[in-house]
Amino acid sequence: MKNIITQFSRIFVGLLFIISGLIKLNDPVGFSYKLAEYFSEPVFNMPFLVPFALGLALFLVIVEVVLGVMLLIGYKSKFTIGSLLLMIVFFTFLTFYSAYYDVVKDCGCFGDALHLTPWESFTKDIVLLFFIFILFINQKLVRPLFPNSVQNIITYASIILCMFMGVWVLNHLPLIDFRPFKVGANIQKGMEIPEGAPKSVVEMTFIYNVNGVDTEFSTDDLMNLPEGATFVDRKDKVITEGYVPPIHDFTMIKDGSDYKEELLVEPKLLMFVTYDLTISEEGGMEKLEKLNQEAKAKGYIVIGMTNSPVEEIEKAQNKYGLTFDFYTCDAIALKTIERANPSIVVLEKGTIKQKVHYNDIEDLKL
Numbered sequence: 001m002k003n004i005i006t007q008f009s010r011i012f013v014g015l016l017f018i019i020s021g022l023i024k025l026n027d028p029v030g031f032s033y034k035l036a037e038y039f040s041e042p043v044f045n046m047p048f049l050v051p052f053a054l055g056l057a058l059f060l061v062i063v064e065v066v067l068g069v070m071l072l073i074g075y076k077s078k079f080t081i082g083s084l085l086l087m088i089v090f091f092t093f094l095t096f097y098s099a100y101y102d103v104v105k106d107c108g109c110f111g112d113a114l115h116l117t118p119w120e121s122f123t124k125d126i127v128l129l130f131f132i133f134i135l136f137i138n139q140k141l142v143r144p145l146f147p148n149s150v151q152n153i154i155t156y157a158s159i160i161l162c163m164f165m166g167v168w169v170l171n172h173l174p175l176i177d178f179r180p181f182k183v184g185a186n187i188q189k190g191m192e193i194p195e196g197a198p199k200s201v202v203e204m205t206f207i208y209n210v211n212g213v214d215t216e217f218s219t220d221d222l223m224n225l226p227e228g229a230t231f232v233d234r235k236d237k238v239i240t241e242g243y244v245p246p247i248h249d250f251t252m253i254k255d256g257s258d259y260k261e262e263l264l265v266e267p268k269l270l271m272f273v274t275y276d277l278t279i280s281e282e283g284g285m286e287k288l289e290k291l292n293q294e295a296k297a298k299g300y301i302v303i304g305m306t307n308s309p310v311e312e313i314e315k316a317q318n319k320y321g322l323t324f325d326f327y328t329c330d331a332i333a334l335k336t337i338e339r340a341n342p343s344i345v346v347l348e349k350g351t352i353k354q355k356v357h358y359n360d361i362e363d364l365k366l
Helices: 002-025 028-039 047-073 077-101 118-137 148-171 219-224 288-297 310-320 331-337 358-363
Strands: 201-210 213-218 230-240 269-273 301-306 325-328 343-348 351-357
Touching: 002 028, 002 047, 002 118, 002 148, 028 047, 028 148, 047 077, 047 148, 077 118, 201 219, 213 219, 269 288, 288 301, 301 310, 301 331, 343 358, 351 358
Parallel strands: 269 301, 301 325
Antiparallel strands: 201 213, 201 230, 269 343, 343 351
């Protein structure tokens, strides 16, 4: 019975680590955004680690996949199980911290393929911790499946394949797109809220200065405010989260007006998405104006999408000779559309028809 439980734990943990790791390895840039969120001031306040987020993301997901493979084949079981135990203890701490303090809404354990609430993520890690602990106390039952030479080949091959996959998706696009802006998705439909969808319940607290002291009042208390009380601030606390459409915070703002209603019905729209012009790849930006002219000659409306201020937009237009207009949108929404900075998106009446990395412009079919 002990052996059956141990082997089940071995298969369950190994497969889960491989699947979770491969999903994140498919989109390491997305996982790096999640790590940067953990490093941010509201969470662990370690901004000096933000520049290393992508490198750390690649390292962690490759280790995750390789340890899963090593566990399945029984390679260096003591080292493998010890490493898995350390990783899961660390991840359990992170997910508990996120859940308890409500600072990170989604741990990113399964990328965009499966979104888990903080408490769901913590529960998942507790389950994994239980099975890894079973493996830890029964290490002698985790025996190699193959001769040592074959074990070495499988392990080193998994490392090389993971590194190759990581380099490939960074220089092209994720092999599988799990995001709401994938090819075939319609942006207007993605922003719709179904009739009867649950709405958020928000508790509002009002802060008024009463005789020099900031005092909190509930909504019900507002009818009986002390004389001379002056408004200071308002705090909103979400009690229950309502329905959030897959696509939200998407705008096409120019000169203070949102043009998404007009632009998303165009039959031929080409967007250059670069969420931050100050860190966009120069090699990619240099290719945009030529493509702009080619697309306009074929009847396309061409626009840029960014979260950068007007000053940076003007600098980029002058530096790269760009003659198309830029519209602004929330940075997170733009990062969700595509990971490359810049990237190219072709739309037909709001439906995404093509998306390419700036390295793959020649693959566009206009």
